[in-house]
Amino acid sequence: MIIDPQFIWNGLVVGSLIALAGLGLTLLFGLLNFINIAYGDYMAMGAYFALAANVRLDLPIVVSILIGAVGGGALAVVVHKAIFSKFMDRDPIVLLVVSIGMAFILRNVIRIVWSTDPRYYAVPVEEGPSFLGITFLPEQVAIIAMSLIVLGLLFLLLHRTRIGIAMRAASDDTDLARLRGIDTKRLVIYISLVGGIIAALAGIMLGLDSNLRPNMGFIALIPIFAAVILGGIGDPTGAVIGGYVIGIGQEVSVAFIPSEYKPVVGLVLLIIGLLTRPDGLFGEATR
């Protein structure tokens, strides 16, 4: 059976999105050690910030994306400072439940401010060039380009800057980092900022790919979690690879199963992963 190359291309687009979002989630998890359910709503909020800039203020899409990203980062920092930091001495599971409450709040704020109708960015709808039997839509190309640029910048940040190296160290072992005199409190703020920016960018890409809805981020969470767990929770490279595996798996699955069941592919891959490699694809987990 030959798989339509279009599916692979679509999978790369979706995979880029999941990989990017998964990277942000796993970075946050690595340092804070709890699963943040509100992450999906950071994504949605970022997307709607960009929408406000793009549609309400009539700004060009590139500027709007930047505004959305900054807004998402600021949101994550504020939420961390105002809410999560108050629970840092508690069981990680308590923080997870707190993040449920936070998700509730953010999602319903979106519903009140922007209504539940689907929204669209003001970008021209264009036909894309097509060769080798693949149609390359401009927004798809933009999504892949954006995610590659952000992934590249993040790689530089994590490997070439002092703050990034500190982030990785702390993510590997928070106690050890504290011993080495790394100011983990400040680091948490930076990582919330970076995680929020990434979430917002992923949300904007999601909005460009289809449309904006208040629960868009929450729905996207499942394949993102699947990617993060598949890659080994807290492992940035693993999350990116997990993201592409799930994205391509989802799109290619269309050749075999009804497309309505695409979202289930993430769950199935996740369960296979959990049963066979509970520490993630790449051996020993960092937890």
Add this chain to the structure above:
Amino acid sequence: MSDDSPILETESVTKKFGGLVAVDTVSVSIEQGEITGLIGPNGAGKSTLFNLMSGFLEPNNGAVTLKGEDVTELQPDKRAERGLIRTFQITRELSGMTVMNNMLLAAQENPGERILPLLTQPGTVRAYEDEQRERAEELLKYLELWELREEYAGNLSGGQRKLLELGRSLMCDPDVLLLDEPMAGVNPDLTDHLLDRITELRDEENRTFLIVEHDIETIMSISDSVIGMHNGEILVQGEPETVQQDEQLLEAYLGGEV
């Protein structure tokens, strides 16, 4: 079972954490009805060996045998069912449960832990529970915890928690008990009392003990056999008098303490 085969054995077990070899091809035999002391400086691999024996860690290599049966692949609960009970170095009292409930939890083959008997045989369940309560009462009185029976375990002092763990283990009626520093933080009067109990259980009921303890004098006084560990390896095993004079072990201790 025959008396001459060891009740608990490890056969060249190795456990690595990343690059560190915590336990390095260790073979030891624990004889039934004996008290065996396990000594060695910090980081010698004593707790890791405990975890390998009790099933909380799986060895990279080697095998663990309990009563002649290979239990290497068995989960901790399956080993406990076969009569091997361990305590933890850092006490693992169930802080949100009362002292009494900590004890009752340890009762084995409790019909009240299964759904069906709970619904169909309330009488049996109650009778069993009463019986266990009496056993718990006897043990708690012995351990001087009876007054605290309704206290949450999390509110006990460090020494009291150690005692509770010991009591909980005894509730299981084990054949082999692995005790990880059972005397740490326990008040000295009670320590002697406990040692008496342990020797009594050995002498009268043929129970087996493997005890990690930092107080060398204590361990030498009650053990039938002593194992000295260092850097994940067994340096020496034998009668307390022999082990006490082992130069290598002495050196390891001196080196470790500096």
Add this chain to the structure above:
Amino acid sequence: MVVSFSLVMVTLIIIGIYAILAIGMNMHWGDTGLLNFAHAGFFAVGAYTSAILTTPVGDAGLLASRTVGFDFPIVVGMIAAPITAGLFGLLLGITSIRLDGDYLAIVTLAGAETARLIISNEAWLTSGVQTLNNIPRPLDESLPAVLPYDVFYFGLVLLVLLGSYALFRHFANAPFGRVLHAIREDEDVPKALGKDTAWFKLKSFALGAALAGLAGSLWAHYVYAIQPTMFLSNLTFSIWAMVIIGGAGSYFGAVAGAVIVTGIRQITRFLPGDIPLGNELPYLRLIIIGVLLIAVLYYRPHGMFGDKERSLAGMSGGGN
């Protein structure tokens, strides 16, 4: 403020059904410390099982293309609903219950969404995104005229609520519950004492899921028309809020939490339609629940009726 008798009865019935859901969740989270995000899924599986078993084929609305239906008596549906929901819980649990709690959270979240996708797409079985309607109501039209139907149904719900309350409390206070509590505190300890903790967790999970399935059956036979959007994860999170606000580990608290949270969710029904912010009220209510959830976790971790002493035990001083 208009308060009609029938509106009060409807609210009471909904509170009762949610309280049953909260009781199941309390066994998971309060007693065992399991993170279950699939409660809406178990509720849905129960509702659809009961509906499919008790309606005839092809009698389910104009647009539906449902080709399966059994027209069995209602009692068959009410027995089957907890069984299928319990099995679904078992299935989800088997994949991840041995692993850390976080994994169970994600698998159950995804599992509930999968259940909803299947319900939405397999129209031959469930009517898909259409409403599955004409679900029979027990003793409909055979009640004496003096007894309003909602009063009868509330009685039925109350009976199930009291029964499940008594049963689950009995489990929690028995040696079985003691093992669950030990797992919640520190799973290694019961394991070291010879308890097959994975098996206990699965039992706890299946029991709570089965009860949610029974609640689903009660729901389906009351509203007589169900559709997938009734079973969104929002519902799961509301039930979490009930258990936390009431006090995790306390069955009385779970019921009280259900009263409070459902009260907040339903209160706007009693307000006239033309008040300011009228359209935004449903969302405002959910924001209030979210704020309440966080505030309770911060100021009163043991909830309204949870055991304060227990939650403080071991937090201050002591050894090591």
